[in-house]
Amino acid sequence: MNVTSIHFKIMYCLRRNVYSVSELAEILNISEFKVKRHIKDLEYLLEEESIENIHSKISQTPNIIEKMRRKQSFTPEERQMYIILKFLKLDIINLSLISEEIGITRRTLTNDLNDIKDNLEKFNLEIKNLARYGIFLEGKEVDKRSFFKLFLIKIFIEQKYLPPMFDKKFREFEILKKRYDVYTIIKRIFNLTDIRNNSFVFLNLEAISYISILRKYYNDETLDEVIENNDETNLKKLLEFLKETSIYSNFEINTIINLSKIRKKSNFLELNPEKKAEAEKLIEYMEKNLKREIRVTSELLERIMYITIVRDYKEKFNIDEFYIFNNAIGKAYMAPYKEIAELLKKYFGHLDSFDLANLTMTFLSMVYLDTKKNIENLIEIAVVYNFLHKKLVKDLCEDIGLRSDKNSYELVSIFDLEEFLKENNPKAVITFEDLDFSRYNVEDKLIEFNFPITKYDKLKLKPLIEEI
Numbered sequence: 001m002n003v004t005s006i007h008f009k010i011m012y013c014l015r016r017n018v019y020s021v022s023e024l025a026e027i028l029n030i031s032e033f034k035v036k037r038h039i040k041d042l043e044y045l046l047e048e049e050s051i052e053n054i055h056s057k058i059s060q061t062p063n064i065i066e067k068m069r070r071k072q073s074f075t076p077e078e079r080q081m082y083i084i085l086k087f088l089k090l091d092i093i094n095l096s097l098i099s100e101e102i103g104i105t106r107r108t109l110t111n112d113l114n115d116i117k118d119n120l121e122k123f124n125l126e127i128k129n130l131a132r133y134g135i136f137l138e139g140k141e142v143d144k145r146s147f148f149k150l151f152l153i154k155i156f157i158e159q160k161y162l163p164p165m166f167d168k169k170f171r172e173f174e175i176l177k178k179r180y181d182v183y184t185i186i187k188r189i190f191n192l193t194d195i196r197n198n199s200f201v202f203l204n205l206e207a208i209s210y211i212s213i214l215r216k217y218y219n220d221e222t223l224d225e226v227i228e229n230n231d232e233t234n235l236k237k238l239l240e241f242l243k244e245t246s247i248y249s250n251f252e253i254n255t256i257i258n259l260s261k262i263r264k265k266s267n268f269l270e271l272n273p274e275k276k277a278e279a280e281k282l283i284e285y286m287e288k289n290l291k292r293e294i295r296v297t298s299e300l301l302e303r304i305m306y307i308t309i310v311r312d313y314k315e316k317f318n319i320d321e322f323y324i325f326n327n328a329i330g331k332a333y334m335a336p337y338k339e340i341a342e343l344l345k346k347y348f349g350h351l352d353s354f355d356l357a358n359l360t361m362t363f364l365s366m367v368y369l370d371t372k373k374n375i376e377n378l379i380e381i382a383v384v385y386n387f388l389h390k391k392l393v394k395d396l397c398e399d400i401g402l403r404s405d406k407n408s409y410e411l412v413s414i415f416d417l418e419e420f421l422k423e424n425n426p427k428a429v430i431t432f433e434d435l436d437f438s439r440y441n442v443e444d445k446l447i448e449f450n451f452p453i454t455k456y457d458k459l460k461l462k463p464l465i466e467e468i
Contacts, residue, residue, distance in 0.1 A: 002073040003045065005161040006030070006038050011065050012161075012434065013324050014055045016450065021051075027353045029320045045071075072163045074102055077318075079112045081162070084151050085169050087137050087144075089214055094134040102165060119317070123147040142222040142251050145211050152207040153200075154317050160436050173210055182209045183419065185245055192238045193260040196268070199387045200310050202415050204259060212252045223249040227257075235260070268302055272309075279304040282347065286363055289343050294366055303362050303389050310387070311355050321354035321387070324434050324450055340364055358388065365395045381409035382426040384417055386433050396432050400449065 009028055013019055021039070025032045043049055045068070048057050058064055074082065082102065086093045099106045113127055113135075120126060123146055125139035137144060155162070159170060177183060186205045190197045227239065227250050235257060242253045261271065269276050279301045287294050294300075314321070341360045345351060351359070381402065385393045390411060394404055402409050412420045414435055421440060429442045432449045 001041055001044070003041070003068065003071045004073055004075050005078065005158075005163075006034070006075075007042060007045075008065065008069070008072065008161050009322065010035070010038055010042065011054075011058055011068070014051065015058045015065065016324050016448075018052050018055045027324060028322050029352050069164050074104070074163055074165075076112050076115065078158075078162060078166075079104070079109065080116050081151065081155050081158075082166070083109070083113065084116075084148070085155070085166075088148050088152070088211065091218065092130060092134045092136045120147070140222045141215070141218055141220045142225075144218075145215060145251065148211050148215075149204070149207045150313070150317055152211065153203050153313075154319050156203055156207070157319055157321065160434075176210055176213055177206075180209070180213055180247060182206060183415070185209065185247075188241060189238065189256065189260075192234055192241060194234070195260050196306075197413070198306065198389065199385070199413060199415065200306075201259070202413065205256065206415075208252055208255060209247065212248050216247075219249070223251045225250050225254060227253055268305070269298060272305060275305045275309060276301055278308060285347055286340070286343060290339070294363070299391060300362070300366060303391060304359070306389055307355055307358050307362070311351070314352065314355075315350075320352040322352060323354040323357040337364060354387070358392070361396075362389075362392060365392070379408050380425075380427045382412045382417075382420065382424070382429045383409045384412050384414055384429055384431045384435065384437075386414045386435055388433060393432060396449070397430075402430075 006028070010024060013024060013027060019027070021032050021035050024035045024039075028035070039051060039054070042054055046054055046057050046064075048054050079102065083093070083098065086098065095106050095109050099109055117127075120137075123139065123143045125137055125143055125147060127135050128138050130136055155166075159166070186202060186209070189195070189205060195201055238257065238260065239253065242248050242256060248256070280296070282304060283294055283296055283300070313319075337360060340363050341356055344356060344359050344363075383393060383397055383402070388396075393411060397404065397409060409430070410420075410424075410426075417440060421442070426445065428447055429437070429440075429445045430447045430449070431437075434448075437443065437446055
């Protein structure tokens with residue numbers, strides 16, 4: 001029996017709560033048949049019958065998921081990711097060596113490569129054979145780097161659920177991050193520009209930096225494109241800084257400058273008119289079907305636009321994020337949540353559970369404003385986020401009674417957490433996402449919440465307060 005990432009995603013869900021087959025199918029964006037098949041596997045592996053018993057065993061047995069990872073096998077898509085990571089560092093790769101590494105036949109690997117031909121063609125790339133040596137990726141270097149960037153972001157998003165053999169690859173990225181001080185470079189880019197500091201943009205810049213470092217000696221004339229003239233003072237300073245780092249080619253410098261233009265906070269709506277029109281159309285649809293007036297603000301438009309921009313990328317590269325819902329919620333709260341969620345599913349046709357939860361909570365916070373909870377005297381709290389919009393995270397903090405105007409908490413990106421903990425010792429670490437905190441040594445301070453936030457969730461803060 002092959003234990004794959006789907007088994008682990010189900011286990012991560014069941015570690016939190018007991019879910020029905022249909023709920024797991026909705027969360028993971030897979031069929032109920034596939035969920036049942038994987039539940040059967042888990043019953044055999046864990047020697048437990050029923051979802052309830054699997055939940056009990058996982059939640060009560062320390063490190064059981066980590067121990068199970070030793071048995072994890074590659075899915076076809078994960079094998080493709082592994083090959084792409086090989087191409088990132090090497091011009092020619094040997095399929096026979098890779099087949100020995102991951103324990104499958106060379107024929108299977110060849111079939112996997114055939115499945116990524118469509119994606120390669122979008123970037124004018126082609127895999128070709130080189131007799132006696134192996135296979136190589138033919139095409140312009142700029143096209144290779146664009147292809148690698150999009151797949152590297154996909155790999156980082158899936159990181160938590162990938163087989164252990166990927167761990168070595170991620171450690172190599174961590175080494176590069178420290179050796180070239182990539183974190184400081186990216187923070188400096190944010191400081192020199194008006195880019196919104198969100199996780200998707202951070203991942204873009206991180207991927208661009210790693211690729212530029214790893215592909216330093218793979219050059220052709222396409223990398224020497226002319227750097228665009230920019231009259232803005234900030235962009236001039238950015239250009240000077242990027243040249244000073246000595247890790248970026250002209251191609252990467254232009255890419256980062258263009259990214260800073262289209263993600264600019266002050267004119268984000270004007271620079272993305274098509275996405276703005278899409279957001280306005282969605283709001284009109286929700287107003288009509290909910291029979292409620294929704295106040296259209298630039299903040300609401302921007303929230304929706306950021307979600308749909310990332311969604312377009314995920315659709316293009318077949319990325320499904322999932323969100324582990326909180327299923328212990330009050331009926332009064334669940335009814336409007338479900339109503340909005342069903343309308344969004346009908347409107348988009350396909351939404352992964354992360355985007356569905358994100359958009360649903362965005363509209364829910366505008367349409368159904370619950371009475372805010374008052375939890376006094378809480379200070380020195382780190383609220384850690386990844387892909388959720390910062391404004392939405394602040395709304396969620398308000399829902400559990402944390403007031404931003406009282407400076408009771410500090411928002412910390414998961415990318416900044418390691419640096420933050422070096423200088424701070426928070427009393428609690430709160431998150432609204434399914435993040436991996438295993439390397440930060442904060443388990444005794446960690447409080448995790450799930451969408452949607454309810455009046456019962458504030459009880460999770462009980463250890464931190466004297467009286468609720």
